[in-house]
Amino acid sequence: MFIDQAKISVQAGNGGNGCVSFRREKFVPHGGPNGGDGGNGGNIIFQVDTNLHTLLDFRYRTQFKAPRGEHGRGSNQFGKNGEDVVIRVPPGTMLRDLDSGEVIADLIEPDQRKIIAKGGRGGRGNARFVSSTNQAPRQCEAGKKGDFRNLQLELKLIADVGLVGPPNVGKSTLLSKLSSAKPKIDNYPFTTLSPNLGVVAYGDHQSFILADIPGLIEGAHQGKGLGIQFLNHILRTRLLVLMIDCQSNDYKHDYQMLQCELNSFSDEMARKPKIIAFTKIDICPDLPRSLKFDDDPKLPTCYISSATGKGLDSLIRLITENLSQIQENQIVYRR
Ligand SMILES: Nc1nc2c(ncn2[C@@H]2O[C@H](COP(=O)(O)OP(=O)(O)OP(=O)(O)O)[C@@H](O)[C@H]2O)c(=O)[nH]1
Ligand SMILES: [Mg+2]
Structure with missing residues (x-):
């Protein structure tokens, strides 16, 4: 979990001021007060x-x-309300008031709305202000100030894509290049001791969320190295990237080892869609581009x-194409 x-910070709109005005018409002496109210400020x-x-x-x-409300005008014209500003957030976002530390909203349901700062x-x-004793008041009110709040937004994320590979293959480096x-x-080996x-x-x-786990x-399924308990962290991902170092002496062995460890973990992990990424091609630029593994030539x-950034765009394209296919399949499957 990440x-x-x-x-x-959010600032709701201030209210518009009320207006002081009197009717001025021909043949109507002492026309009464007609100053309109100010509009309400926009909410956040x-x-x-x-x-x-x-x-x-x-x-x-x-x-x-959010914008302020318009001021009131003569002839009893009310000021227009300031428009609300709607801030869209993903489901599961929790809002905390930074000054008081209090949780003010937990936004979960689709289209759920909450006013967080009132105009x-x-x-x-x-x-x-007309009364029996004052028929011509010169009094009006100023608009009230809109709420101001400093907020902390928090969202618990589950990774979409997991990086799996032997130690030192460049998993953490890839994560650092693609994200902040x-x-x-x-x-x-074993630089990474807990998931990132x-x-x-x-x-x-x-966007998608990428998880880097220990090598x-x-x-590993018998407890060697750091074991396979870290695979729990990528159990809910939708796609795995199997990473193989191009300096390896035996790509096929590395690939089979990864598959074997994933299969030993659970059936769900074994069935998960996968793609392969050969890493560090700056070191071996002559790596043949037609490497295929017998048991799954379509991977x-x-x-x-x-290090050089080469191939990272293609990797992102491959990941996103696969993620969107997986999403479509899931929708079909759900029906
Ligand atoms: N030349 C080159 N070196 C790389 C590349 N990617 C990573 N490295 C180097 O490989 C070493 C291991 O990188 P890491 O990203 O820590 O590897 P890891 O897979 O996260 O390793 P563990 O956390 O131990 O499993 C570091 O010295 C990196 O600088 C690359 O594309 N080219
Ligand atoms: Mg690492």
Whole structure:
């Protein structure tokens, strides 16, 4: 589990001021007061949008402001209310008031809405202050201030894609290149001791979540190395990227070892869609591009270098194409 977080501030609109005005018409002496009320300021509303999956957008925009209400005018004209600003968030977003530390909303249901900062009420115009003792009041109210809040948004994420490979193959390096995650990277086996997750952005506002776990070695299912308990963290992913170092002496053996460990973990893991990525191709640029593994010749394959960036676009394309196919299949399956 990984928590995506964002800090933002929201300012609801101020209310418009009430107006002081009197009727001025020919042949109507002492026309009464006709100052209208100010409009209410716009609210800041949060709404669940099931098309969103991360809080990535809030890295680029951290301040939201709703417009103020218009001021009241003469002839009893009321000011228009400021429009509400609707902030869309993925399902499962929790909002916390940063100043009080209090959780103010847990937005879960599709299209669930909640007003988080209320716009200020418009002030009353002088027409409202007429009384038996004061027929010509010169009094009006100013609009109230809109709420201001500093918020922390938190979203618990489940990875879409898991990176699986022997130690030192370059899993953490790949995660650090594709996302803003900063996992520990070093040139020795078992650098990664616990899972890391990152959000990979692509296209127009689309993203998927990538998980990097400790390396797997032969016999992991019998407890060798760090064991296979870390596979639990990628059990709910929709796609696995099997990573093979192009410097390896025996690609086929590496591939079979990974498959064997995944199969030993569970049937669900064995059935999970997979793609293969040969890593560090900057070191062996002459790697033949037609490597196929006998038991599954159709497994999509790509060749990448996190050091030079070569092949990373193709890898993202391959991942996203596969993810969208998996989604479509799931919809068909559900029907
Ligand atoms: N030349 C080259 N070196 C790479 C590339 N990707 C990773 N490395 C290096 O390979 C070493 C291991 O990288 P990591 O990303 O820590 O490997 P890992 O698979 O996460 O390793 P564990 O966490 O131990 O399982 C580091 O020294 C990296 O700098 C690459 O594309 N090209
Ligand atoms: Mg690592």
